[in-house]
Amino acid sequence: MTVIDTTTTQVVKPTPIKEFIELNHQIEHGMQTYPGMSHVDVYEHLPRFENNALIDGLNIFGISGTYIDSPFHEDPNGHKICDYPLEKLVNLPVVVVNKPDNRIFFDIEDFSGLDIKGCAVLLNSKHSQYFNTEAYGENCPYLSNQAAEYLVAQGAALVGIDSPLVDNINNPGAAIPVHNILLSNGVVICEDMTNISAVEGKNAYLSAVPPRVPMASFPARVFAAVY
Numbered sequence: 475m476t477v478i479d480t481t482t483t484q485v486v487k488p489t490p491i492k493e494f495i496e497l498n499h500q501i502e503h504g505m506q507t508y509p510g511m512s513h514v515d516v517y518e519h520l521p522r523f524e525n526n527a528l529i530d531g532l533n534i535f536g537i538s539g540t541y542i543d544s545p546f547h548e549d550p551n552g553h554k555i556c557d558y559p560l561e562k563l564v565n566l567p568v569v570v571v572n573k574p575d576n577r578i579f580f581d582i583e584d585f586s587g588l589d590i591k592g593c594a595v596l597l598n599s600k601h602s603q604y605f606n607t608e609a610y611g612e613n614c615p616y617l618s619n620q621a622a623e624y625l626v627a628q629g630a631a632l633v634g635i636d637s638p639l640v641d642n643i644n645n646p647g648a649a650i651p652v653h654n655i656l657l658s659n660g661v662v663i664c665e666d667m668t669n670i671s672a673v674e675g676k677n678a679y680l681s682a683v684p685p686r687v688p689m690a691s692f693p694a695r696v697f698a699a700v701y
Contacts, residue, residue: 497668497698501532501539503515507605508638509610513534517531518530536692540665540668542665542694543657544690547657549654554687555684555687555689565680566593566594567594570673571595579616579617592631593630595633598674601614602670613644614643616639626661633664634664634667634680636667639653640652678699
């Protein structure tokens with residue numbers, strides 16, 4: 475894209491992108507995301523036509539692979555994926571936060587001193603190494619309620635995590651308080667991310683854009699552009 479400085483009539487060249495970093499799991503036939511629930515069916519609707527063209531299809535849960543949640547996920551009257559404006563999903567400055575080894579969750583102290591207003595805050599627990607295995611559903615890292623409230627107060631735009639949920643799924647029960655805190659305050663949630671370590675310490679900007687579907691959750695091509 476070319477930018478023209480109207481005060482000087484000079485063409486201002488944009489800062490070149492050094493690299494793109496994938497932060498999503500590739501969608502594959504038969505893959506499982508949420509332990510014991512998700513499924514993906516990639517199929518050919520018809521044999522190839524005489525001109526070699528193919529029409530294929532995808533039968534998938536909205537919570538398959540790496541996906542984002544909308545307020546409709548936890549609120550029957552909330553906005554859906556198709557209602558997100560692009561400015562909430564594109565070109566968000568990245569802040570990476572690493573989980574301490576001495577606990578399973580992220581807490582307020584982990585964000586101390588960080589400027590996160592308008593940022594995509596990525597919670598790096600390294601749990602994605604177990605993705606699509608039984609171990610992925612065990613001892614899952616999550617975000618504490620108090621930390622979620624802090625992120626809202628500090629103006630985070632998106633919160634992403636490399637485990638099944640931002641909420642604690644290690645305890646029985648259907649409550650998802652962290653989802654409620656974040657989504658009801660306009661913070662986008664991205665779950666089942668991967669490769670977060672690759673953007674740590676870099677001048678990175680995240681995009682997480684799914685199709686415009688009237689759903690609660692949907693997979694997205696989540697990536698970072700590094701400048």
